[in-house]
Amino acid sequence: MFRRISMFVVIASSLAISAAQAADDLKPNYLASNCANCHGTDGRSPTEIMPTIAGEDRQKLLDSLRAYKSGERHGTIMPQLMQGYNDSELQQLADYFSTQKK
Amino acid sequence: MKNHIDSTRRRLLQAIGIGSGTALLPGLAMALPRQATGKVVVIGGGFAGATAAKYLRKWSNNGIEVTLIERTPTYVSCPMSNEVIGGNRDYKSLVRTYDALKKHWGVTVVNTEVTSVDPLAKSVKTASGREYTYDRLIVAPGIDLMFDEIKGYDANAQKTVLHAWKGGPQTLALRKQLEAMKDGGTYVISIPKAPYRCPPGPYERVCQVAFYFKKNKPASKIVVLDANDSIQSKGKLFQAAWNNYYAGMIDYRPNWNVTEVDVSKKLVTSEVGDTFKGDVLNILPPMRGGDIARKMNLLNINQRWAGVDWVTMESAVVPNVHVIGDAVFAAPQMPKSGHMANQHGKAVASALVEILSGREASPILMANTCYSMLDDVHGVHVASVHRYNPEAKVPQIVPGSGGTSTEASMIEGRYAHGWADSIWSDTFG
Numbered sequence: 001m002f003r004r005i006s007m008f009v010v011i012a013s014s015l016a017i018s019a020a021q022a023a024d025d026l027k028p029n030y031l032a033s034n035c036a037n038c039h040g041t042d043g044r045s046p047t048e049i050m051p052t053i054a055g056e057d058r059q060k061l062l063d064s065l066r067a068y069k070s071g072e073r074h075g076t077i078m079p080q081l082m083q084g085y086n087d088s089e090l091q092q093l094a095d096y097f098s099t100q101k102k
Numbered sequence: 103m104k105n106h107i108d109s110t111r112r113r114l115l116q117a118i119g120i121g122s123g124t125a126l127l128p129g130l131a132m133a134l135p136r137q138a139t140g141k142v143v144v145i146g147g148g149f150a151g152a153t154a155a156k157y158l159r160k161w162s163n164n165g166i167e168v169t170l171i172e173r174t175p176t177y178v179s180c181p182m183s184n185e186v187i188g189g190n191r192d193y194k195s196l197v198r199t200y201d202a203l204k205k206h207w208g209v210t211v212v213n214t215e216v217t218s219v220d221p222l223a224k225s226v227k228t229a230s231g232r233e234y235t236y237d238r239l240i241v242a243p244g245i246d247l248m249f250d251e252i253k254g255y256d257a258n259a260q261k262t263v264l265h266a267w268k269g270g271p272q273t274l275a276l277r278k279q280l281e282a283m284k285d286g287g288t289y290v291i292s293i294p295k296a297p298y299r300c301p302p303g304p305y306e307r308v309c310q311v312a313f314y315f316k317k318n319k320p321a322s323k324i325v326v327l328d329a330n331d332s333i334q335s336k337g338k339l340f341q342a343a344w345n346n347y348y349a350g351m352i353d354y355r356p357n358w359n360v361t362e363v364d365v366s367k368k369l370v371t372s373e374v375g376d377t378f379k380g381d382v383l384n385i386l387p388p389m390r391g392g393d394i395a396r397k398m399n400l401l402n403i404n405q406r407w408a409g410v411d412w413v414t415m416e417s418a419v420v421p422n423v424h425v426i427g428d429a430v431f432a433a434p435q436m437p438k439s440g441h442m443a444n445q446h447g448k449a450v451a452s453a454l455v456e457i458l459s460g461r462e463a464s465p466i467l468m469a470n471t472c473y474s475m476l477d478d479v480h481g482v483h484v485a486s487v488h489r490y491n492p493e494a495k496v497p498q499i500v501p502g503s504g505g506t507s508t509e510a511s512m513i514e515g516r517y518a519h520g521w522a523d524s525i526w527s528d529t530f531g
Contacts, residue, residue: 027464029161030452034469036528037444038521046527049520076507076514077485081469084487084503089467 031089032096043097055102062094138162138459140237143226145216145394147172147200149440150427151242153447153529159207161455169210169234170203171226177530178269181440182475182522184303187266187277188310189318190478196269198530206531219398221420238454241400241408241417242427242447243392244268245299245438251388253362262365263383267299279382280311285319290370290380292327292360293334294388297407299428299438302335302484304328304386306474309340312348313477324352325378327370329359335437336474336484336506343476343510360385391429400425407431412496414463415450424450433497436488441521442470444529465490468497470504473518481515482507 032043035053039045043054053061067073069082069090085093142158144151147170155170177198185191203209215229219239226234247265249255255263264279266272280289289311293304308326315322333340333354344352362371363385370385371377390396390406400408400417408425409418412433417423426446428438436442445468453463468488473481486504488497507514 025464026467027452027456030448030464031467033157033448033452034445034467037441037469037525038471040524041528041531045520045524046531047520047523049516050524076511076517077471077483080485080503080505081471081487084467084469084489084500 026089026092028092028096031092035093035097042100044100044102052102053097054100056098058094058098061097062090065090065093136459136461137165138455139165140458141167141169141235142238142240142454142458143234143236144168144170144240144242145219145226146242146244146392146427147174147177147203147211148242148244148427148443149525149529150244150443150447151240152177152200152203153444154240154242154426154451155209155447156203156207156529157448157451158454159209161451162458164208166455166458167210168208169212169236170200171212171214171216171228171234172200173213173215175200175213178273179440179522179526180267180269180300180303181525182519183266183269183273184307184310185475186273187280187307187314188475188478189277189314190310190475193274196273198526200530202531216394219394219423221398221423224422237422237458239423240415240450240454241395241398241423241425241429242443243395243429245389245428246392246396247386248388248390251294252360252385254365255363255385255387259363259365263363263385265386266384267303267386267389276382276384280314283319283322283381286321287319287381288323288325288379289315289382289384290325290327290378291384292358292370292386293329294386295329295359296334297432297438298386298389300472301437301439302340302472302474305333305336305340306476307384308352309343309348309474309476312344312351315351316348322351324348325380326352326354327358327360327372327378328354328356331356335472336482339476339482339507339510340474343480343482347477389428391425395425395429398423401429403431412490413465414453414457415446424454426450433488435486435499436468436497437470437472439470439472441472441525442468444525445469447529465492466497471521473514473521475515475518476510479512479515480510481512481518482510483514483517 045052068078144155155168158166158168179196186193200211218227264272264276266276359373360370361373391401402409402419409431415424427443449466456463470486473483484506487500489500491498
């Protein structure tokens with residue numbers, strides 16, 4: 001019986017921790033949808049002028065986002081927008097778009 | 103005691119979708135998806151409402167039933183409509199249908215007017231006589247115009263004095279008035295005190311009308327009567343365009359609040375008794391959240407805007423009702439824009455997928471981008487990123503994020519058009 005109770009406590013507390021973490025972080029699909037207004041739903045752009053980012057190489061995407069943020073890469077709007085995202089979020093964006101179908 | 107623990111454990115495991123006897127690793131449980139189910143009704147199919155409907159279906163893997171109630175069978179975009187007024191765009195390119203929402207995303211789209219909402223019975227009544235029940239209701243009503251604030255701007259005056267501040271018939275009607283005006287005439291546009299829909303919109307319109315006059319009616323003049331003390335967005339960029347492209351054509355009057363209009367004399371009067379005459383009057387009255395939101399008592403801020411919880415977008419006054427788009431009492435420095443409305447739509451969709459899966463909604467991060475066209479090819483932007491601050495309970499601009507163009511450019515003119523195609527596709531496609 002004590003074993004069962006302690007197992008319940010372990011499960012319950014691990015759920016509580018996971019739930020707390022989930023509540024602090026942005027959901028990756030939601031975070032990525034920030035970009036869709038210009039780059040198309042899931043990063044598939046319907047126009048030539050806005051680059052499709054779906055299915056791009058993860059490292060290439062991440063390097064590009066980081067370079068916009070650091071100022072190393074010039075642009076019109078991207079350097080300004082990237083200041084609003086932390087590095088963990090840039091990684092999540094690279095993860096998300098690199099795993100979408102082109 | 104043992105039985106109690108066992109049954110509690112069993113319920114807990116069932117609740118997270120794991121049958122008894124399954125090996126359970128800590129952390130794995132939350133990673134397993136639980137299907138969101140339930141019924142959501144969306145009132146209003148603009149940038150906010152259509153985006154919410156699409157993303158609710160997408161993120162719930164079609165688990166949530168979504169009914170979108172919209173009075174018109176097609177949507178006419180307000181963004182880019184100034185280009186139609188300036189003669190730089192075909193009106194048809196502004197028109198979007200709900201076909202993709204229906205066919206591709208499985209949204210039930212109903213073209214009718216909402217007549218009443220019963221928040222206790224969680225039910226929406228429509229003009230067609232049908233009733234729609236919901237677990238959660240999203241109200242995305244856009245704006246309505248406060249004609250009563252301007253003396254003489256009655257139903258009869260509204261036939262000839264246009265606002266053209268919603269994409270639709272007035273967009274074309276204002277274009278026709280400008281075409282009919284003689285060379286050497288005066289176009290008068292008035293801007294209400296902020297907040298109003300699309301902060302840079304009036305100044306972009308001035309550019310578009312000036313572009314048309316310069317080419318076709320070069321002796322004509324533009325008078326801008328602004329109730330605010332300065333240009334409300336991209337001030338330096340618009341001022342530069344007015345000086346560089348349209349020198350001598352534009353007479354800008356800050357702190358000029360139109361309080362009366364006389365249609366027969368084509369005369370506007372300010373609160374201090376100043377007057378101006380014009381050949382084409384384009385009067386933008388003060389604005390508030392749309393009529394249905396007022397009817398539902400959702401406009402709790404000055405009876406103009408809807409206060410919301412910024413994690414779930416739930417109304418501050420009516421439970422299980424979420425308000426998004428221009429009707430919302432905006433967070434600090436958050437504009438009433440089509441781009442922002444689309445982002446509100448995603449925030450509420452994400453929150454409701456969590457809530458209807460029995461989880462808590464996650465925090466939000468929204469980005470805004472507004473492009474303006476200064477002529478036929480040159481564009482400028484303003485951008486910002488807004489992150490939820492749990493202490494202030496409101497999204498705030500991330501320090502150092504956002505900004506404006508340094509100068510007008512043709513590449514940003516192309517981006518402006520690309521932005522429009524992308525956001526139309528992300529919202530309606």
